[in-house]
Amino acid sequence: MTSRFHAPKRLEPGETLGNFSCGVDMIDQWAAERAPMAAKHGTAVTYVSRAGDGKTAGFYTLSAYSVNRDDIAGGWLRRNTPSRIPAILIGMLGVAEDCQGEGLGWMLLQDAIARAHHIGEQLGSRALIVDPYDDHARSFYEHFGFRPIPGSDSMFLRLV
Numbered sequence: 001m002t003s004r005f006h007a008p009k010r011l012e013p014g015e016t017l018g019n020f021s022c023g024v025d026m027i028d029q030w031a032a033e034r035a036p037m038a039a040k041h042g043t044a045v046t047y048v049s050r051a052g053d054g055k056t057a058g059f060y061t062l063s064a065y066s067v068n069r070d071d072i073a074g075g076w077l078r079r080n081t082p083s084r085i086p087a088i089l090i091g092m093l094g095v096a097e098d099c100q101g102e103g104l105g106w107m108l109l110q111d112a113i114a115r116a117h118h119i120g121e122q123l124g125s126r127a128l129i130v131d132p133y134d135d136h137a138r139s140f141y142e143h144f145g146f147r148p149i150p151g152s153d154s155m156f157l158r159l160v
Contacts, residue, residue, distance in 0.1 A: 005057050005104055008047035008111050013040045017048060020056045022094035026133060030092050031059065038063075044091050047115070049108060051099065058095040058104045060112050062119070065089035065129055073151030076158065077127055087127045087156070088116045109144055113157065120159040127156040 011017070013036075020031040038044040044063040051057040066084040067077070077085065090112050095105045116128040130146060131154050132138040138155070146155040 005049045005051060008049045008108060011035060011039050011046035011048050017056045017059060021097055023097050024094065024133065027092055027094040031094065047111065049104065056096060057099040058108050060093040060108050061091040062112060062115060063089050063091055067129065071152060072149055075150050077149060077156055081126065086125045087129045088119060088125050090128060090130045105140065117159055125159055127159055130155050
């Protein structure tokens with residue numbers, strides 16, 4: 001992380017993301033309403049990077065996931081796999097509006113990829129999955145090596 005941002009740390013039960021706003025309503029709403037619930041109920045793990053003043057600069061979430069092999073039109077992700085392909089999902093990734101353009105999104109994604117690789121080695125997971133919310137997000141993930149899942153709007157990064 002740059003000196004302006006702290007390395008991502010797990011959001012613990014009882015913690016919040018404060019008044020986080022990245023300018024994407026779906027992500028902002030999830031940050032405000034769902035992040036604390038996910039931490040409490042164990043449905044997703046949120047990793048938060050804070051600015052020097054303690055405000056949330058950005059965050060991402062990881063959760064266990066699986067892809068139905070029959071929903072994939074073909075390719076590496078489908079080849080030689082069980083009917084439910086084990087994966088890890090980046091459910092949300094957002095950078096606060098006042099921190100955008102400083103490389104934090106890429107740094108958060110690098111951290112998510114590193115954690116997913118580690119988890120995949122321990123647990124067995126074929127890919128890191130994202131569901132981009134628009135073309136801008138799709139381009140971001142594509143730029144960093146994610147590929148479309150044939151027959152789906154989702155994208156994947158190979159973990160094995």
